[in-house]
Amino acid sequence: MLNWANFSSQLFNGLVSGALLALISAGLTIIYGTLGVLNLAHGALFMLGGYAGFVAFQETDSFVVAVIAGAVFVGIVGIVLERTIVRFFYDRPDEDQILVTFGLGIVLVELVRFGFGSLSQSISPPAWAAGVTSLGFMLYPTYRLLVFAIVAAALGGLYLLLYRTRLGLVVRAGIEDATMVDALGINVQRTFMTVFGIGAMAAGFAGIINAPIISITPNVGDDILIECFVVVVIGGVGSFPGAIVGGLVAGEIMSLTSMIDPSYSAVMLFAAMALVLALRPQGLFGTR
């Protein structure tokens, strides 16, 4: 449906869904950039955020509590996974890291299925964010606007953390040269644990923020993980700005393709990735 009103609304919509994708991908890419581990359990952590929030919401009926609970719980799970399993894999080949996180992802998904069943669960958006808001050129769900604002704030927070703090300095130095960071005598162990926790938290946070839009099932993270792969391949693995730009690009591609023919939206996303690979294999912001 090609007309100006629709084009502008789709453009905006792509921005909103892209922002969420950017946040999840940022978590994935920070972990990879710092620890050198591609975390295939990231989709499962996203899912876990939704469920943790769902439980908290059932108990307290407060959406804010649910969001905090979802993010914190998944952050803790991330730290526990890092301490108990992932850290033993830093010295093992890339492939082993991929395999172990893949396995952990399956275990998390199946544990949730064991506990909650396969039925979809849902959380209502808070009453004050229900309904629609007029943006002039279109009506848009208030909650999605809120999501956009929250995600933008979260990404801003991550940016400050990475570019304005000592931890961020270590993380970014680690992305450039991990051995140098070692040599500087920084407590790498603790940094790694923190980074894994933050990356997991980003996924869990996105999971609970997303829950009022998409009802949660144990498999809700599967597709998200693959979309994140595309995002980081486009943006450049390990690059924080790459994840954000990649996420927005992915969101726009899917939204704008849907305007013309939705059945091609996913295909176009992967075609874009193939194009980037052919022209700039290291990704838009990648260095290696």
Add this chain to the structure above:
Amino acid sequence: MRVPARRLGNGWLAELILGLVLILAPFLLPSIGATADMLSRILIWGLFGIGFDLLFGYTGLLSFGQSAFYGSGGFIAAYLLVSHKIGNVFLGLAVGTAGAAAIAFVVGLLALRRTGIYFAMITVAFAEMFFFLENSPLSAITGGENGLPNVPNPEIGIGSFDLVIHSPWQMYAMMAVVFFLGYLLARRIVASPFGHVLTAIRDNPGRASAVGHAIQRYKLAVFVIAAAYSGLAGGLEGVLQGYMAPDAFTFDTSGQLVMQSIIGGSGSLIGPLIGASVWLYLRAILQSAAGLGPAWKLVLGLVFVLLIVFLRRGIVGGVSDLIGGWRRPLSDTPADAFNRSSVQVEMAEGGRGERDRSADAPRTKVLEARGVSKRYGGLVANADISFSVNEGEIRGIIGPNGAGKSTFFKMLSGEIPPTTGSMFLFGVDITGRGVTAVCQLGLSKSYQINQLFPKLTVRQNLSVSALSRTRGKFRLDLIRPMSRVPDLAKDIDETMHLLGLTERADTPVSELAYGEKRRVEIGLALATDPKILLLDEPLAGMSPQERAATVRLLKEIARHRTLVVVEHDMDALFGMADRITVFYQGRILAEGTPAEIQGNADVQEAYLGGVHAA
């Protein structure tokens, strides 16, 4: 203490055992609850897994997107058969297999541009793209989410004998035959020179390419082969159930394949079959008998994680470690046997005397750099270097740390291109042609830090290099046994003798002592039979005795070759080299005979003085 699982069962033993198991399975396994249908499916997964194992277990390429080829092969075959464009089921399967391979060729060109995690992610994404293509845009052909029903049964007609394969056990028999043939072929591939290069790529892709193998072409070839196995397996699934399901394209398919292969043990060809047996059998048992319902997958997921953490090489690896543990002979070669070896001493001493050392005799320039510079951003590593080496010469290169020796060496060997200037090897311009081409032209480099193939034995390590000489940078000799490569064994034996490593021939290099590893490092460069050998600090980290022995070795090697040696051990180098080039701050400071360099005031001031003071 790891024995490569590949060595389990020498000769035809593995094939024999597999054949027996396949024949006996229908008689023994139903008593523990396995059905014909289950066994047929296990064989299909096993066949699918053989291809994956060639890709991952042997070449080290972890693909999470094999479903793309499984589905493509399956749907191409099913479509052609269901629409009656092809009548013969076996022909349909063959076309499906070829189709999957062709698709893999295109996907591989893109996906193989990256390695490691990138490769894994890209394969996932491509597979997902195929899933969406199958479901919507191509649904007119593929049946979309309904898949393709009515895939016909295979028929074998020989003369008046006409058999329609239909009953579950007949299907099993057919799958068993196809699997067996697939296994035979894969065994030939891994035992071929081609397969040997694959394992080298897995262990150390950089070095495999440095000793003259065009690894991208090998990777693409094995990617296509793996896809052909996938496509055939997909087609067989359609034939088995008379129905091609779109689930073939899902991420679950790829994930299950990976998990089965790891559980069974990768790098063994048979591991995926064992993994599939465990998976399908446990799925049935846990679901029905144990009454776990959907929790079956949780149990298998936990098993998978535990295996990755504790027993990375899966069931097959665990078993072969057990067997290897008590079968392994305790070889004990004194580390300094090489250093005391009189044979080499005699050879080296004698050899050196015959060599024409006259610096005045006219010689051809075999290696030349003209006005070469290398810049990294604002940092100048090498500036305007002109340098040449004559045939038969031993050239030493010295200079303080950071003088630009290593960068220059990397440019000589083709590992990095110069920013400006040109390189010539035997008069041929090699600027920017890459390390593989340079090696194929007859120049090879030994590295300052060992770049070996750690899981391979000494003999296998040296074979990797020797193969590039006899076979060129790429050759698709999939079914030729290594033993049929002309002169390979003899050359390797000679090289090992020269290196004093004959006793260690069948020891994985990861288990060697440091000095031995250094010799393998030199051997890897030497076994490509280069006319010019670059040696980057060959004596680094060696004891005085080892140094002396290695110097003798280098002199022996130099009898028929041109040598360029970077070394910090001045005494050793000055005693060996015909001429010395001194690097300082990215430029050539001086060049001349050892005596001239020792007398050069600039050099003394800039470099030697400092060293002697230290």
Add this chain to the structure above:
Amino acid sequence: MGTDLNKGGLTRRAALLRGASLAGGAILPIGLPTWAFAADYPPLGNFPEGVAGSTVFVGIDVPLTGTYADAGADEQKGIELAIEHLNGGNDLIKKISPKTTKGVLGKEVKSGAADEQAKANVAVQNATQFITDKKAMVVIGSVSSATAVALNHLAQDKKVIYLPGISGSNDTTGKDCTRYSFRACHYAYSASAAIAPVLLKALGKDRKAAYLTPDYTYGHTVYDSMTKFTEAAGWKTITNQLAPLGAPDYSALLLNIANSGADVLVNIGFGNDAVNSIKQAKQFGLLDKMTLVMPYLSPFLAKQVGADLMAGVYGTTEFWWTYGEKDATAKQFADAFKAKYGYNPEWGAHAGYLQIALWARAVETAGTFYPPEVIKAYENGEHIKDSTLGEVWWRPQDHQLVRPVFVVKGKKQADMKGPDDYYDIVEVVPGEGIMQAPDAFGCKLGEAT
């Protein structure tokens, strides 16, 4: 299991010569012909092996995980209730199958269920397991047409009767019909034909419709049938938004619809897709501007999205439990189900129950389990006067049950009398008038032997 071994070996040695052996022998998976039990009929499928003892096995093949898990579990309950009624000689089942005493032809009915994970592949795997391992005489169950279509063909191949549970695609008894499969539930064409006149009456003839269609066969056939009936009466189809399979986010499609100028939203989504798309349509404010129509309601939809979103929504269903207020047999079913499982049955449970009852009737009529005779009994055209749906009968040409379709309308929360009281039955449209010609969708049944 030691015997299997010998049988297996024997079958493989006895390589089948085409045409030289009875076709029946060809598909007998394993086993010696036990003529003693079947003097009248040759072995075929699992006959006579599957009924050699005092029991007969029914394989229940439903999704228990994945998107359709809830509908699958409900369906399984209906099937198991029917089996319990058969074995107990319950009155309800005797109404539908008057010759039934206890069990089927005196044999106790056993059953087993397997999770098909909403994957056609796994469904086929499970069914094969039931047929070869358990010697099932019937396989029943589906929540998606992909599964039903796959099992249709498997049944024909294995010569074992298959009964789809939930399957809305026209193809199931259209181009993918087989001799061994019988569908009892309503489907795209009959649902659309039933709801269209109600919509035209309630909403008027001058409406602009936007469609949200899942991009697979079920979705396409419902779309085709709906546009055919509504456009003929004057509705305009403004846009058709195809949703890729399993897409969780509908925002881009909903924006297209929001900007299309439509005033009716026809949502063909099923299962989780329906839940997500309705909720998101609400968030985008679409439901305030447009009337929502769900031409093929999935079980538990109202429960999952909540009554406030479903109020005023028109849809069709295979069965709705409040029909019991008008029909004693329907009431008997709904009450029995609620007594056993604690909630009023959804339509998957009903379809499952009805399928088992109708199968028992066919077998009792045939007097044998020999599949071709059972199929003949199915095809005899006899009207079943007193089912849970009133009068129904099988169409011999395409094995589709001629049956009424329920057009319902969502109730407001305030009007609900109980937790499951989501819909008002607007009309129960008789089956005869809402079906296509038997060959219109390309059905060719194939051979019984």
